[in-house]
Amino acid sequence: MSNKIYFTPGPSQLYHTFNDHFREAIKNDVPSISHRSAAFIKIVEESTEALKALFNLPDNYHVFFLNSANEAWDRIVQNLVEISSHHFANGSFSKKFHDFALMQGKASTVNLVNDGSSYLDLKIPEDSELVGICKNDTSVGYTFTEEEMAEIRQQNPDKLIALDVVTAAPVLPVDFSLVDTAYLSVQKAFGMPAGLGVWMVNDRCIEKAAKKATKSNIGSYRSVLNLKKFSDKYQTPETPNMLFIYIIGKIAQDFLNYGAERMRNDIVYKSAIIHQVIEAHPALNHFVESEKHRSKSTIVVNTTNQKAFLDQLLENGLVLGTGYGPHKKDHLRIANFPAHSRESVELLCDIMQNIG
């Protein structure tokens, strides 16, 4: 590894145990054993159970391995939406989920507000079958609160709710009983290279997919029904990214050993000191105006002096994210994941407050 520390919001810094787990995987021939072997079934079991424990998943949930959050958008629409879904969108990633639904020919609707702005209401059209919410939009650093999720759940008991937890889980507290399906990719908070997605679905999703399958197509090898059939035996429909499935289980176990609550408290501490720097610095402003909607894991900052911050931090080996999409030149994005130690964040803060 170089001497740099990546505060980019994903791909990001590798978690400090990643290389050890990789070496152990190679030593144990994880990339060469059969994906149908007892040894690999045990790996899938251990990774699945570690993730369930880490996320405190309700009993009626299943864990499937995909390749990315993009794939999860696709599979959710393909399996769980017949006619229409509704999406809350105020950033590039929450918008993209709606785009994916349209690309699959759905009559999906969107509550679209300016990037990073709060939603004016949480109403959902009567005929939406599924509601898409982004817990933490990585492009703008906007967080949906647990209270809002509870309200949506309460007012829409018959609709499925899909939650994007890409930069949210396991670093922000998420109550998975308020939603029916959630998904993430591992190059964010898990501190892994890109190439694996985790898709969690509850029994209501299985039932909906089974119902949809009687009327229309829900896909082939990675339909919900096929994924569940294999996952029930801790297997996968095809040869998956075995190495990364092994490693995510080990990292999830590391998080559990460290203490999931303690890890989330670290995130709170580190976000607090970054927020202090932003609030004290004349050249920096929070992009998200509403304080309770500011993400603690992906901190997005407006600045008129982006280049100075990026350059001077890079001179010190710290790599920050630029803005995403239309905000490319105006924002700094700072990831706050378990891979970012307290010390590295304190160093970041020390340098930032003296820039400009």
Add this chain to the structure above:
Amino acid sequence: MSNKIYFTPGPSQLYHTFNDHFREAIKNDVPSISHRSAAFIKIVEESTEALKALFNLPDNYHVFFLNSANEAWDRIVQNLVEISSHHFANGSFSKKFHDFALMQGKASTVNLVNDGSSYLDLKIPEDSELVGICKNDTSVGYTFTEEEMAEIRQQNPDKLIALDVVTAAPVLPVDFSLVDTAYLSVQKAFGMPAGLGVWMVNDRCIEKAAKKATKSNIGSYRSVLNLKKFSDKYQTPETPNMLFIYIIGKIAQDFLNYGAERMRNDIVYKSAIIHQVIEAHPALNHFVESEKHRSKSTIVVNTTNQKAFLDQLLENGLVLGTGYGPHKKDHLRIANFPAHSRESVELLCDIMQNIG
């Protein structure tokens, strides 16, 4: 790595340079840099161009990165088949491609013969839009000859031809001008962990997908048209398995440096000495009767004494594949990939001929 050598047909033995490339990738922060950075665009370019050179791809071909050959089956049907495709099937994997077409609701047809048997004819229904051929069915070790592929091409100039080269490329000579699209996964002949697929398509496929898109759905982020749009700039629609895209380029370059022809000659030599052992041994028989259809890269052997072979080879650290599906207990499957050195194959042969 353990002291074992995996002759299993995939997942299989890692190529001997894999670990070095992994370490170099980590040193260069490949898992942490942005997938939109100039550095990663250069990686995609180098990997794409190395693969084009290795496969001697015609100029009208494009290289896309997927996650597996299973995904390629799905995407081919989704993008390139409106009503019907036709499939040649005499093993589990060639059958599965047909199954995938049916699961997507296509009226696809199949020329199905007994596992490992030769096809009685190469006729294709008039209204098939695409022909699915498995160059080398990994489950039974049956190879389609280049002459047969040329005949199909000549007699069906208007149909698209899709070639499964999962255990065939780059170890068997394949003339990609005889087909329109081909695909593989990297845990076979490239000696890598599973989790990356390579999908090659020519301009005829792009045109067909564009035509299909005007009438029906061709998918979202990984439609042929979207993949091409990004691949034209050496990018990918989403954050891909960046680490493996880096490594496949390096291994392709290793093969080119060694000499692609020389590597294929090694495959011929190693298969010849394995074939000699099979033919001389009273307890072993080729599963594929037709000599010219026997795979040189996935050698499938009938045996009445499977356990003795598996156990005694394993005592010597050599792991062979069992049979696939219905042949689980009756066959030995022996992979012959670049990761299997001449010395390791000679050792395998020495031990095998003294068993039983």
